[in-house]
Amino acid sequence: MSEPVVIGVDVGATKILVGAVTRDGKILASRRSLIDGRSKTTTVQSIEDAITEFMNAWNRPRPLAMGIGLVGQIDPPAGLWLEAMNLPIKQPVPLGQQLSDRFGIPIALDNDVHAAALAEMRWGMGTESADFIYLNVGTGISAGLVLDGRLVRGTQNYAGELGHMVVQPHGPLCPCGRRGCVEPIASGGGMLARVEEQLIHFPDSALHRQEKALTTQSIFSAADSGDTLAVRISSDAIQALSIALVNLVNLLNPEWIIYGGGTLSDGWLIERVRANVETQPLLMTRQSLKGILPSRLKPEQVGLLGAACLAWNLGELE
Amino acid sequence: MSEPVVIGVDVGATKILVGAVTRDGKILASRRSLIDGRSKTTTVQSIEDAITEFMNAWNRPRPLAMGIGLVGQIDPPAGLWLEAMNLPIKQPVPLGQQLSDRFGIPIALDNDVHAAALAEMRWGMGTESADFIYLNVGTGISAGLVLDGRLVRGTQNYAGELGHMVVQPHGPLCPCGRRGCVEPIASGGGMLARVEEQLIHFPDSALHRQEKALTTQSIFSAADSGDTLAVRISSDAIQALSIALVNLVNLLNPEWIIYGGGTLSDGWLIERVRANVETQPLLMTRQSLKGILPSRLKPEQVGLLGAACLAWNLGELE
Numbered sequence: 001m002s003e004p005v006v007i008g009v010d011v012g013a014t015k016i017l018v019g020a021v022t023r024d025g026k027i028l029a030s031r032r033s034l035i036d037g038r039s040k041t042t043t044v045q046s047i048e049d050a051i052t053e054f055m056n057a058w059n060r061p062r063p064l065a066m067g068i069g070l071v072g073q074i075d076p077p078a079g080l081w082l083e084a085m086n087l088p089i090k091q092p093v094p095l096g097q098q099l100s101d102r103f104g105i106p107i108a109l110d111n112d113v114h115a116a117a118l119a120e121m122r123w124g125m126g127t128e129s130a131d132f133i134y135l136n137v138g139t140g141i142s143a144g145l146v147l148d149g150r151l152v153r154g155t156q157n158y159a160g161e162l163g164h165m166v167v168q169p170h171g172p173l174c175p176c177g178r179r180g181c182v183e184p185i186a187s188g189g190g191m192l193a194r195v196e197e198q199l200i201h202f203p204d205s206a207l208h209r210q211e212k213a214l215t216t217q218s219i220f221s222a223a224d225s226g227d228t229l230a231v232r233i234s235s236d237a238i239q240a241l242s243i244a245l246v247n248l249v250n251l252l253n254p255e256w257i258i259y260g261g262g263t264l265s266d267g268w269l270i271e272r273v274r275a276n277v278e279t280q281p282l283l284m285t286r287q288s289l290k291g292i293l294p295s296r297l298k299p300e301q302v303g304l305l306g307a308a309c310l311a312w313n314l315g316e317l318e
Numbered sequence: 319m320s321e322p323v324v325i326g327v328d329v330g331a332t333k334i335l336v337g338a339v340t341r342d343g344k345i346l347a348s349r350r351s352l353i354d355g356r357s358k359t360t361t362v363q364s365i366e367d368a369i370t371e372f373m374n375a376w377n378r379p380r381p382l383a384m385g386i387g388l389v390g391q392i393d394p395p396a397g398l399w400l401e402a403m404n405l406p407i408k409q410p411v412p413l414g415q416q417l418s419d420r421f422g423i424p425i426a427l428d429n430d431v432h433a434a435a436l437a438e439m440r441w442g443m444g445t446e447s448a449d450f451i452y453l454n455v456g457t458g459i460s461a462g463l464v465l466d467g468r469l470v471r472g473t474q475n476y477a478g479e480l481g482h483m484v485v486q487p488h489g490p491l492c493p494c495g496r497r498g499c500v501e502p503i504a505s506g507g508g509m510l511a512r513v514e515e516q517l518i519h520f521p522d523s524a525l526h527r528q529e530k531a532l533t534t535q536s537i538f539s540a541a542d543s544g545d546t547l548a549v550r551i552s553s554d555a556i557q558a559l560s561i562a563l564v565n566l567v568n569l570l571n572p573e574w575i576i577y578g579g580g581t582l583s584d585g586w587l588i589e590r591v592r593a594n595v596e597t598q599p600l601l602m603t604r605q606s607l608k609g610i611l612p613s614r615l616k617p618e619q620v621g622l623l624g625a626a627c628l629a630w631n632l633g634e635l636e
Contacts, residue, residue, distance in 0.1 A: 073602055083602075131473035143569075147470050147477070154465065154571020155449035156606040161568040164600055166561045169486060176600055178564070243484045246496070247565075250479040251461075253472020282482055282494055284391055284401075288474040 003028075007054070007066040007105075008308030010112070011035070011047060013086035013139075018054040020063060021308035025123040029058065030304060040088050044095065048102060055103070065106040066099065067310030069115035069303055076110050076157060076310075108310035113160055115306030116297075117144020117151050120258055122309050124296050131255045133248060134295070135162070137241070137269070138261035139189040141182055147252060163187065167243040185240040188216045188263035194233050195219060202229040220268040237269060242276035249281040249289055257292040260299055321346075325372070325384040325423075326626030328430070329353070329365060331404035331457075336372040338381060339626030343441040347376065348622060358406050362413065366420060373421070383424040384417065385628030387433035387621055394428050394475060394628075426628035431478055433624030434615075435462020435469050438576055440627050442614050449573045451566060452613070453480070455559070455587070456579035457507040459500055465570060481505065485561040503558040506534045506581035512551050513537060520547040538586040555587060560594035567599040567607055575610040578617055 003022050010017040014037070019030030033050040036042040051066070072084030079096020081089055100107045110118070117134040125132050126146065134144035141163035145152040152159045163183030164176050171180025172194070184190035192214055195207055206222045207214060207229060222230035245257065257277070264270045274292050281289065297305055321340050328335040332355070337348030351368040354360040369384070390402030397414020399407055418425045428436070435452040443450050444464065452462035459481035463470040470477045481501030482494050489498025490512070502508035510532055513525055524540045525532060525547060540548035563575065575595070582588045592610050599607065615623055 129473070145569075147465070147472065148468060150466060150468075152465050152470075152570065154603070154606070155447075155573035156571060156602065158571040158600070158602045158606060159465070159569065161571075161600055161603065164568040165565040166485065167487065169557065169561060178598055239487065243487060247483040248569075250482040251463075251477065251566075251569075252470065253474060253476040253479075255473035280496055282476070282479055284474065284476045285472070285479065288472070288476060 002061055004061065005063050006308050006311035007051070007063045008304045008306070008311065009047065009051060009066065009068045010303035010307045011068060011070045012112070012303065013037075013071055016047060016050040017304050018050050019304045019308070020058060020060070021305065023312060025119075025305055025308075027301060027304060028060070029054075031057070035087070037087050040091075040093065043087050043089065044093060044098070047095070048099070051099070051103065063105060065108065065311040065314050066103065067108045067110075067115070067307045067312070067314070068095065068099070069110060069112040069307035069310065070095075071112055074109050074111045074157060076108065079107060079109050081109065106311075106314055108314040110310050111157070112303055112306065113142045113144055114151060114153070114157070115310055116260065116302045117146060117306075118309040118313065119297060119302055119305040120144065120295055121146055121149075121151065122312070123305060125256055125258045125293070129255045131253070133252065133254045133257045135245070135257055135259040135264075136261040137187055137259070137263040139187060141187045141244075143248070145252065147254075162244060162248065165244050165247065167240045167247075171240075182240045182244040186237040186244070186269075188261075191216055191219055191233050191237055191263075195229065198229060198233075205229040216263050217266050217268070220266070234269070238272045238276075241269065241273045242280070245273060245277045246280045249277060249285050253285050253288055255288060255290050257289070258295050259292065260295045260297070260302055262299075264294075265299060320379050323379065323381050324626050324629035325369070325381045326622045326624070326629065327365065327369060327384065327386045328621035328625045329386060329388045330430070330621070331355075331389055334365060334368040335622050336368050337622045337626070338376060338378070339623065341630060343437070343623055343626075345619060345622060346378070347372075349375070353405070355405050358409070358411065361405050361407065362411060362416070365413070366417070369417070369421065381423060383426065383629040383632050384421065385426045385428075385433070385625040385630075385632070386413065386417070387428060387430040387625035387628065388413075389430055392427050392429045392475060394426065397425060397427050399427065424629075424632055426632040428628050429475070430621055430624065431460045431462055432469060432471070432475070433628055434578065434620045435464060435624075436627040436631065437615060437620055437623040438462065438613055439464055439467075439469065440630070441623060443574055443576045443611070447573045449571070451570065451572045451575045453563070453575055453577040453582075454579040455505055455577070455581040457505060459505045459562075461566070463570065465572075480562060480566065483562050483565065485558045485565075489558075500558045500562040504555040504562070504587075506579075509534055509537055509551050509555055509581075513547065516547060516551075523547040534581050535584055535586070538584070552587070556590045556594075559587065559591045560598070563591060563595045564598045567595060567603050571603045571606055573606060573608050575607070576613050577610065578613045578615070578620055580617070582612075583617060
């Protein structure tokens with residue numbers, strides 16, 4: 001009953017998951033809330049409220065620290081949430097200070113992809129390998145780069161933007177301003193947007209006749225039936241993601257690629273990409289790559305575990 | 319006179335430079351020889367002879383250690399020269415053991431690009447920054463990735479193969495088997511090969527009328543005069559290298575890009591690439607990038623300094 005815990009707070013674009021996590025990555029309790037994203041104030045208030053409600057219900061030992069994994073750009077040493085695309089955070093928010101004043105325990109912040117990569121280091125592939133890429137393909141595409149046993153952060157913690165690797169210089173315009181970034185071609189969000197754009201030109205496409213909202217799974221399944229639009233969109237995605245990953249293998253010489261994210265969860269896309277990534281890199285980097293595996297951390301837990309990991313790492317640094 | 323020194327041995331595809339280097343990067347003496355690259359045996363013998371001749375002439379304090387920077391693939395902990403494209407090394411050579419038996423001092427091996435990046439860390443930009451890319455564009459293209467103050471080696475020391483990043487999926491076939499790698503489009507060797515291939519289709523090109531052997535400088539100068547072939551080759555190079563570097567900036571969030579190599583030495587190509595690399599990355603990674611600078615290490619010395627650096631690093635590890 002007195003096993004030490006930290007609090008993890010996984011803040012996505014629409015919801016918050018708060019939980020208590022032990023040192024060996026067991027989630028003892030957790031609670032999900034929605035974000036009121038109308039303004040910066042309501043967003044931050046939603047996070048505070050979600051934590052407060054969890055803490056009020058938590059009657060076991062006082063947590064040692066709290067880690068917050070957030071969408072967007074973070075300055076971890078300063079405890080600042082700098083910016084988020086999908087939430088109204090356009091100016092830096094001193095979230096670390098605010099939450100430590102409010103809850104009286106040490107707070108660590110980082111972005112959700114770095115946090116997930118840290119969880120993968122502590123409780124997943126990192127227990128076996130010092131050099132792996134944690135690939136996430138969902139609404140967007142990003143990568144946690146773990147090299148020599150350390151998460152690559154770059155000079156200001158922005159490393160990992162694999163989604164904005166150009167793989168098709170004459171490809172579609174990306175919101176970032178360049179043409180042919182891998183994200184709008186091969187992410188779930190990108191594929192769905194491309195289908196929406198192009199559907200009008202394919203009156204016979206099976207993708208018109210979806211009972212529920214369109215998903216990448218329905219695109220893949222239509223492609224299997226030979227639907228022209230679905231074949232085009234999914235082939236482009238396979239090619240784009242293959243190029244990006246082979247580039248990454250040649251550049252960084254990882255031992256493993258570990259993947260997560262909704263777009264890869266049914267295996268359709270990653271299995272087709274795998275054939276290329278296992279055969280196309282340079283001989284030496286190809287021979288070093290032991291495999292491409294799904295994360296052993298549960299997809300619905302990795303965000304919370306990542307956030308908790310920030311807190312555990314903080315404890316060990318001090 | 320008794321300042322401690324190490325020996326650096328810079329082994330290129332055609333020549334060897336041996337020198338004595340102090341802890342602060344001063345070259346006290348050096349000597350250049352040719353490689354007899356007819357076979358593995360003559361190649362290794364050339365290296366031994368070059369070192370022996372230097373050592374025989376060296377009448378000052380006994381060197382503490384020796385570092386060898388080599389073209390090709392190296393296993394530094396095992397002291398193995400695994401493979402080289404431009405020399406007849408196709409099976410691993412236990413060069414570390416052979417040279418330490420022969421000369422009786424500790425030996426460190428690494429590839430030339432890693433060695434140069436280590437020299438840049440010790441005596442160049444590394445004195446100011448922990449996150450930079452050391453870009454080399456000459457016969458080929460490669461990158462030393464210095465992140466969080468450490469050289470990224472990857473799981474088997476092959477990290478840095480920027481030359482085999484695909485930037486143009488329908489581009490020319492690369493010897494590595496993929497299409498549109500940046501190296502055959504934007505390296506000096508690649509540009510010269512493309513001119514040779516295409517010259518027959520451009521009977522009026524000024525590149526037919528070169529007095530000496532064709533160089534990238536003559537391509538750039540012909541491009542300035544509006545020569546159609548030269549404009550095409552150099553524009554492709556600008557676009558390809560720009561895409562590769564912007565991809566790298568987005569992925570790794572470096573603070574600086576430091577460059578070396580003959581193809582960039584006159585500034586023509588890198589100045590045109592710079593405009594893109596300073597404007598096209600994501601806002602956050604763009605703002606973190608402080609600049610793109612030539613290495614402060616002299617181009618003709620960086621290989622030797624890199625090799626010496628391997629020896630100094632060895633000394634400090636032990």
